[in-house]
Amino acid sequence: MKPKIKIILASFFLAVLLTANFASAQLITCGGRNPDGSAQTGCQLVDMVFTVERIINYLLAWAWLVSIFFILWAGWEMMNSGGNQERITVGKDTFKHAIIGFFLIMSAYLLVNVIVGLLTSTNPGAGALDNILKNIR
Numbered sequence: 328m329k330p331k332i333k334i335i336l337a338s339f340f341l342a343v344l345l346t347a348n349f350a351s352a353q354l355i356t357c358g359g360r361n362p363d364g365s366a367q368t369g370c371q372l373v374d375m376v377f378t379v380e381r382i383i384n385y386l387l388a389w390a391w392l393v394s395i396f397f398i399l400w401a402g403w404e405m406m407n408s409g410g411n412q413e414r415i416t417v418g419k420d421t422f423k424h425a426i427i428g429f430f431l432i433m434s435a436y437l438l439v440n441v442i443v444g445l446l447t448s449t450n451p452g453a454g455a456l457d458n459i460l461k462n463i464r
Contacts, residue, residue, distance in 0.1 A: 340393075357369065357370040357371065357374040373446070373447050376443060376446050376447055377443070377447070380439060380440075380443045383435075383439050384436070384439070387432055387435060387436050387439070390428075390432045391429075391432055394425055394428050394429040394432055395429075397421060397424070397425035397428070398422060398425045398426070398429070400421060400425075401418045401419070401421035401422035401425055402418070402422070403418075404417060404418035404421060405418035405419065405422070
């Protein structure tokens with residue numbers, strides 16, 4: 328690929344990643360005001376866990392898109408190889424790495440949601456962080 332196109336694509340993806348997502352809900356949901364104007368309760372430790380979860384899920388959503396992009400790129404590379412074994416090998420390697428990355432992203436998403444579920448569960452037998460902290464106080 329030409330260096331100019333690489334720079335344009337890299338700049339585009341960087342701009343998309345650094346641009347705020349204005350349509351999403353607020354990141355921190357505590358310590359502000361309710362729609363009726365009354366004050367919300369102060370931030371608790373569980374709110375920090377939810378904030379970290381939102382940040383991680385946002386980054387994982389972008390990682391899914393990057394993974395899909397590389398899967399498509401690998402297919403494009405193999406289709407346009409023109410019988411060149413070196414380009415076919417590069418496409419296969421890119422595809423293999425993209426699939427491995429895709430499954431790592433799925434595993435990370437599962438792990439984050441399981442950990443957050445355990446930390447914020449209201450079931451006392453689940454070892455919820457909020458319940459543990461209430462017992463310490």
